Amino acid sequence: MSNNPPDDTRPLSKREEERLLKAGRSVFSTAFPNPNREGCPSQDLIQTLARDNAQLAQHQDFILHMSRCSPCYNDFARFRKVAQRAKRTKLLAAAAVIVIICVAAWLVVRARHGLPHEYPAAFDMSTQLMFRGLGGNSAESKGPMVLRRGIADLTLYLTPGSRTGPYEVGVLTESERVLITTPGSAAVKGTRPALTARLDVSRLNPGHYLLGIRPPGADWSLSPLVVK
Numbered sequence: 001m002s003n004n005p006p007d008d009t010r011p012l013s014k015r016e017e018e019r020l021l022k023a024g025r026s027v028f029s030t031a032f033p034n035p036n037r038e039g040c041p042s043q044d045l046i047q048t049l050a051r052d053n054a055q056l057a058q059h060q061d062f063i064l065h066m067s068r069c070s071p072c073y074n075d076f077a078r079f080r081k082v083a084q085r086a087k088r089t090k091l092l093a094a095a096a097v098i099v100i101i102c103v104a105a106w107l108v109v110r111a112r113h114g115l116p117h118e119y120p121a122a123f124d125m126s127t128q129l130m131f132r133g134l135g136g137n138s139a140e141s142k143g144p145m146v147l148r149r150g151i152a153d154l155t156l157y158l159t160p161g162s163r164t165g166p167y168e169v170g171v172l173t174e175s176e177r178v179l180i181t182t183p184g185s186a187a188v189k190g191t192r193p194a195l196t197a198r199l200d201v202s203r204l205n206p207g208h209y210l211l212g213i214r215p216p217g218a219d220w221s222l223s224p225l226v227v228k
């Protein structure tokens with residue numbers, strides 16, 4: 001190794017180092033041939049310094065040597081490139097690992113809970129037990145509607161003369177607390193108005209509920225609903 005000149009004991013800043021390397025590409029790489037590698041440090045040390053900026057900062061002697069030794073300059077530049085590529089690869093690998101973990105976690109969650117099953121379900125509302133508004137009158141019923149947990153593509157046949165147009169469809173607790181609402185719309189199908197809506201009951205616990213339908217702003221018309 002050559003000796004440090006007395007006026008150059010200040011560590012190089014990163015920018016200075018980069019400038020040196022850049023300028024070196026045209027000058028240092030060829031201007032200072034040292035075929036016998038006199039005063040050169042070991043390849044191991046050059047490789048370490050190319051990888052480790054903190055260590056490089058403590059080896060001003062090497063930086064100075066490199067500025068006068070084209071073979072060392074070229075070794076350093078080559079190791080540096082490899083080290084930076086490895087760092088980038090490591091970052092990419094880390095990102096890939098994170099993505100893989102997320103996908104695996106998602107698959108586990110999906111396998112455990114299952115994707116909501118989507119199925120068609122049709123009911124004749126004229127035969128359902130109907131409560132008009134809060135605690136209203138009841139009529140004869142053929143038992144409650146039953147929906148399986150999942151996403152029901154509902155078709156609700158309304159009593160003749162029911163209004164068509166937009167509706168709101170909801171699931172309420174038996175104490176009439178609204179749990180789910182979804183938009184629906186009624187149109188005449190054949191001879192009767194039918195209300196269609198996509199109702200997601202995949203997250204409801206199995207049990208007894210009320211199915212509510214209402215035109216916007218009106219009171220709920222409620223019917224017993226069982227979710228299985």
Ligand SMILES: [Zn+2]
Nearest residue numbers: 039040069072
């Ligand atoms: Zn050298």
